[in-house]
Amino acid sequence: MVEKSITWFKAHLNKLKIVFLISVIIIVLFELSTIAKTISVEHLAIIFSKIKIGNILLMALIGSISVIPMIGYDLTLNTLLEQKPKKLYIFETSWLVNTLNNIAGFGGFISAGLRSEFYGKQIAGKKVVRALSKILVFTMSGLSIYALLSFFLVMFDDSNHYLRQYWIWLIGGGLYFPLIFCLSLFGKGEYLGDLKSSQRWQLIGTSFLEWSGVLISFISTGILMGISVDIREVIPLFIAATVIGIVSMIPGELGSFDLMMIIGLSALGTPKETVVAWLLLFRLFYYLVPFIIGLILFFKNLGTTINLRYKGIPISLLKELAHKLETFFLYFTGIMLVLSATIPEAFSQLSFLQRLNPIRSRVIVVFPAILLGFLLIVTGRGISARVKRAYIPTITLVTLTFVYSLLAGFRISTGIFLALLLLFVIFSKNELFREQLVYSAEWMTIDGLIMGGLGILYIIIGVYNSPKIHHRHHLPDFFLFPSEQIWIVGFVAILSVAFIILLLIHFFKNKRIEIGEPLDEMRVQHILQSFGGNPDSQLVFLKDKKVFYYNDGKEDTVFFQMATFNNKLLVMGDPSGKKADFEPAIEALIDEADRYNYLPVFYENSEEIVMILHEFGYDFIKFGERAHVHLPDFTLSGKKMKGQRATFNKILKAGYQFDVIHPPFSAETLASLKEISDEWLNGRKEKGFSLGFFSEDYLQRASIAIIKNETEIVAFANFMPTYSKTIGTIDLMRFSPTKAPSGTMDFLFINLFQYMRDELELDYFDLGMAPLANVGTSRKSFTQERIAYLVYNFGSRFYSFGGLKEYKDKYADKWFPEYVLYSRDSWIGYVMIALLITDNAPVQNTKNYHGLHRFIFRE
Template sequence: MKKLLQWVKDRMSYFKTIFIFSIVIIVLRELLSIGKTISFKQLGDIFQDIAIWKIGLMLLIGLIAVIPMIGYDVILNKILDQKPKKSFLIETSWMINTINNIAGFGGLVSIGLRSEFYGKEKDGKMVVKALSKILIFLMSGLSIYSLIAFFLVTFGHTNDYLQQYWIWLIGGGLYFPVVLITSLIRKDEYIGDINNQTRFGLILTSFLEWTGVVGSFLLIGILMGINMNPIQIIPLFIAASVIGIVSMIPGELGSFDIMMILGLSALGINREVAVAWILLYRLFYYIVPFIIGTIFFIKNLSHILNKRYAGIPRELTTALAHKIVVFLMYFSGIMIVLSATIPEAFSQFEWLTRLNPLSFHIITQLPAILLGFLLLIMGRGIAARVKRAYLPTIALILITLIYTFIKDFSWGIILFLTLLLIIVIFSKGELFREQLVYSWEMVTIDGIIFLALTILYIVIGVYNLPTFPHHKNHFISFFFFPSEKIWFSGFMGILLVTLFSYLFIRYLEGSRHKIGTPLDDDRALTLLNTYGGNTDSQLIFLKDKDMYIYTNQDNEDTVLLQFKTLNNKCVVMGDPSGKKEDFPAAMEQFINEADRFGYLPVFYEASEEIVMFLHEFGYDFIKMGEEAHVDLPNFTLSGKKMKSERAVMNRFKKENYQFEVLQPPFSAELIQELKLVSDEWLGNRKEKGFSLGFFSESYLQRGKIAVAKNQDNRIVAFANIMPTYTKEEGTIDLMRYSKEAPSGVMDYLFISLFSYMNDEEFTYFNLGMAPLSNVGTSRKSFIQERIAYLVYEFGSRFYSFRGLRDYKEKYATEWVSRYTLYSRDSFIAYVMIALLIIDNAPIEKQKKVHGVRRILINRYHR
């Protein structure tokens, strides 16, 4: 025996799984059985004859009738000496009792479920003792009502038909006194060991439970307007319940229904009315509370699974629910507008009607158009995950539900809208954004849908004009429209929706919060001097970008990102600057904050290290080119390869050209001299900023400037040396020369800079990007990179891609890949357009344009 008990104990988890699985099967089976007994068409007809406030009251009565059963679980937890959270207790108790109502088996299902949910942390024997006390008193309320019903039948003025049930009533009535006496006499731990307070509480709970059952049935009948005598109905109801429970039939189906229909007919109530009464009772006491219990079950199950699997199940289900609700709203909106636009098509083709989840029969043209487009608009807010869209969406679904009840009752539509409402509520956690930034991607999708539907509606209106020449051979019958008046009402609906769409989008946009802050010179410079930077760091002082500073737990600024915003894209220039250990935390915070306010970061010219990190955030990437690095300690002009460069240096030395590195601050005269060189180099072109420095005195005053002077000591070329706030990497920004500068002046300037920076103990010199270099060379590359390869190969007519690569090749000792990373929610075409807009925006328009693209030290090649 001990071996058997141990074997059972070792496999208890399997038995629990089998039990739960069995309950699910039983419940599903009984729901199917109930479904067979419920005619949705009949219910629809019934509801059309009952006032909506009465239906609402029936729903409330059914919910109130379930509440007393929570007392069982309150008492059980007191016996077990445990105090679960009130919310957990109410939700779990509701779930157990409503499942038990459907499954039946004389309360055995509820005992098993209570053991599973409340007995996990207690000794098994203690749980069994507590549950046995609950079990024996479960039917005491029914037994009390059986005694009452017996006296009504025996001594009251009841119908002769009810006399035949006296034996069932006396049998059910004897249960309570037998159990009460047994619990008082016996002293065992399972039945007798119970105090008077607990005993009274269980009896009261059971009595209130059955008061709710009987009361809900009677009140539903009263609200239906049935002329009845409660003194005759109660004995019939109790007798039918006793027979159903004794038969152990789940939910008392079959025997209860047959007895009640026959009994009510014998009491003079029309058979169809009796069936409708039972249907409404089933719906409001069994089905609706069970649906709520199922929601509680899913909630608690998801909580358990989340706890076990680190929150992943909830994330997956809410994300899936969000996608489903977006699809349903867009699909429903499109189908409703189409049903109002081409009504004949929905009449001719049945499959179209089936596709339309909200196929109203009496809906007029204007409401149809309004509802369809409103669903699309609300769908945009939900798709964009904006918090502000939640309540308007709930309101729209509720209004549609009310409209369905009043105008065109349909179970299919009600179930669809209820499901949609539940999914919207369930996916509320996905609506986390504070505002809508109406992106180009959103405009494209919504524009195609709205424009297509509107054009179709207008075309059909024109097609149906009396003056339009209809060609019978080519006439499409489902384009036929009922009347011009109906078409015009729909067109007015489109105009109204257009206005509402604009207002709703503005509502979702809010006050348009922007992330980041304008440049704070002192704060940025302190961070760079403390933690270092890179070749892009100095660009922040152009003052044409916003900055985002990450502050660590010690309230210290450690990481700087510089970016500009175009539409919904915050384009970050290069790698972050500052403390490398904090880069992951800083980028994660930046991405999360941008996401919360509806922006999508784009990281331009990021290193491979950044690519690997951002890939974890679901970012796609495209290689933008390679950056040329010169190994300064090992750079030399010796050898056959550098023959021409040696000749250049010898020529400039022979012609008495001088190389100097000037230290700030610079005089106004020097700045003016540099300005003349810069203007000659620019010619008719405009300064373009952001990715490269533009001529700005305040910017140039921040670093050294390398100049080439001719024999007359005039500056003919210059390059500003960018502080990188590190001793590893040196680079320059503006490289400009005058018309009188001889050919090769840039080679002279570069080589002189290599020597100077080597003396300054820099490790390598950054020559900047060769755009699209070595991009898409493999047949297995991304399609966008293959397209970039074609641009590289055949775009030299517009930009010297290959020439720039070849020029830098003669100096470079290493090529480092650089990438652009973008969210998968962005269209790559729009990402590239944003980059191109910024790169080509004249500096005087930079305040109006936000974005980024970088092509480094190559302006003199343009």
């Protein structure tokens, strides 16, 4: 019968434990609810209100310091495991393990699991279990020592008659330490008996200090509350209540311990409300606050681990999110300040505006509200642009806003909001890396709409509130202004702030620094001759663009051609030089531009560059197509070339000849070419950037193809060195409208194709790009491409894009797409306007640069 009972008991042990736990919880909850009915909430509130803030901070400090001794467990554990992790790692993980175990309890199972995870990953499982068993067994030794001391204090002190009823719990808890000590000293088991003497005393000392810290935290909390504390009574009661709580196995001893302390301290003369407040503060500052610190340390370590695992992306995303929130709060606060001065009645009548407004001042002072509001928006722009110079002004303005809210009727919610905003600004200092503010058209649009809208709203409300104006329609009450005089003060503030805004923006802009350097012919020639170029590389010698050089640490290997418009760094064509260095060169250019607050726009780029820039987060649109003629297959025979063949033979019979002349060219030759160019231009201003123009220095750099009759030259085209053995092209193509016969362009092209194929042995002739060819014309085209088509098509004064594509199609064998790539921070409309203006801007006249527009075949 006995054996059956034992077998049944073992089989149902887990269920019995659950029933026991639930029973204890029910009894405790019942007793607590009974006690709660006798507690006055008002009295409790009075108790809390009487505690000084300094005392509360001291409670938190003592509670946090009291947790520190438990770190000794983990130092000993790592000694047992024969490993030496960093001390900081032990401190942070141990803090988390112990503070979580304090709250959760469950007999130390949680601490065992966490310690195994933090310290036992590289150790054999059995060794970890043995070490953990030694740690867990000794965690209660300090409590047991205090239980023994309390037992003797209760039994031999005649003043502790009430506490003698707990003697059984105190002696029961007190016997734990001698038993464990003897087992560890004389036992032979591997789970307890093989402890070294130093390790044994380390664990005992750690446990004793731990429970000393608990008692100090509890007693000091009572003293700081102003309670008269008798240590001889409090310590035995606290130890007995703790033992009972541990036996109950309720997580954190919640309930059973509290019940015992409320009953016991009340019996000893402390009011119940005071005991409840005492326990709440003790649990807050010994359990909860250290646990929150532990969580922060945990997420710090977890975040560092995750960040390393995912190559820094999580932290980068968090920083970006924090930066955007900071910008939003600055704009939001500024807008709310201005609105509160513009429609003050709305903020007093409409509840949703009251809840929305972070600056809940009881009195709205118009002048500083408008001044601070607009300036916060401007500093928000500086922070959004990540400008270094925005840091101090932003901190100053947030501080002034705090002072304003304090003087105008301070609220705690306002203080918390502004304090958090100030912390955002302070901790974002490292995110502010740009040397200057370049106010982009996009930013001007956003800020103009916000600040302009606020200013116009203020003026309109002032006009409607004027007693001299009569209205047909009744205005809502919240549009009414307190007085005309106050409105005038606000209007003066707007005029004043406009001037201050200009000064602040000027300060953010700093000394304007542009990207790139003037042409250095030796550096460019070294790159082109060493690593090659492309059909656009020769345009660098026009000297109308700046050049960005990339050096691999040993020599220059890549260069870019660029011009600046507003904050757009317009990069012309593919980079020239060593293809293997294109990606690092592009990254270097983007980083340099980012430092000085420019956004690169890459213009007329191949698919190869598109794929590189896409990895850097750039969007792209197709901008047109580049035409190539396959020279080995070129022929005038066949039905397709019937018209070109007839034109070619007609001009040839008329006595016109094709020839190629080589530099250096005489002054007479250049003068003749200049005359043809001026006649062809017919007074029009010419363009630069992606276009060549008439320059004696530029023309002297390559051969020139001419069409002439017996007496004079009537057309010409200069060769464009491509620094390639497979492809050739030309740049300027000019003819005399009065002297050159009809069809001269076709005659020149056909001769060029034959010459480059037969004399230069090239494979392709580059006819240049047809802008907007097959771009944005379909109903299913990307919106960006359709916008680009509209802007560029309506903005160009020279081109007939459709005709250009049709003309080149007569000869082209292949069409290659060309793209515009731009940052996602740019708006495509403004990108196209920048390209349009830069590409169509007239070239400045200098001694060597004459106004002449390049012939359309290049673009």
